[in-house]
Amino acid sequence: MTAPLLRIEDVATANSPALSLSLHGGELIGLAGPSGIGKSQLFKAVADLLPHRGHLWLDGKAQQDIAPAHWRQQIGYLPAQVHWWGNQVAEHFNQQPPLGILGLPDSIWHQPLLQLSTGEKQRLALLRLLQNQPRVLLLDEPTASLDAVNVERVERHVQDYLQQHQAAALWISHDPQQLQRLCQHIITLRVAA
Numbered sequence: 001m002t003a004p005l006l007r008i009e010d011v012a013t014a015n016s017p018a019l020s021l022s023l024h025g026g027e028l029i030g031l032a033g034p035s036g037i038g039k040s041q042l043f044k045a046v047a048d049l050l051p052h053r054g055h056l057w058l059d060g061k062a063q064q065d066i067a068p069a070h071w072r073q074q075i076g077y078l079p080a081q082v083h084w085w086g087n088q089v090a091e092h093f094n095q096q097p098p099l100g101i102l103g104l105p106d107s108i109w110h111q112p113l114l115q116l117s118t119g120e121k122q123r124l125a126l127l128r129l130l131q132n133q134p135r136v137l138l139l140d141e142p143t144a145s146l147d148a149v150n151v152e153r154v155e156r157h158v159q160d161y162l163q164q165h166q167a168a169a170l171w172i173s174h175d176p177q178q179l180q181r182l183c184q185h186i187i188t189l190r191v192a193a
């Protein structure tokens, strides 16, 4: 087997249990566990947004040997609550993404963000993340606010992206069926005994 794209060894924050895993190109691993256990905290740690213990490697290179800006471009983090800074959708993109692929109308491009639904903003945030062409996706409940048709669109789009770019993803979900349908492996975090 080839070297892992991302290796996580004993990474933990002050509010999470430790996580160790290897992610290979094209692979999708699910992250499950009760609310408040620390799943999002672990994503922030891996994305270099939160102090943590443990070690990380990208393509066999240790995190401390990679410039932080490069790390954050390669490790694409989609938070459960996305931060938007401008007024209009178009301000947040370098170029217009394929909106229709996630069921979004072209008219949304010039709409104020305040007018958009949670599910619309969630899908736009995914398109924005993928424009940076990250090698690893950290997806924190990316379909939490979506109907079944759009859940399927998002799932298919992420799977296509992973195949086309030989990228890999970690996917947090509270839906065990979704994780079973999508993931090669599922890691369930538990409270330490």
Ligand SMILES: Nc1ncnc2c1ncn2[C@@H]1O[C@H](COP(=O)(O)OP(=O)(O)OP(=O)(O)O)[C@@H](O)[C@H]1O
Pocket (backbone or CB within 6 Å): 015, 016, 033, 034, 035, 036, 037, 038, 039, 040, 041, 042
């Ligand atoms: N900024 C913070 N300061 C202190 N505690 C925090 C902070 N952010 C999160 N926590 C705590 O860390 C713990 C883990 O939070 P986290 O958001 O990672 O949980 P989660 O497993 O993702 O939960 P959920 O499934 O509900 O999204 C929680 O107890 C939370 O209250």
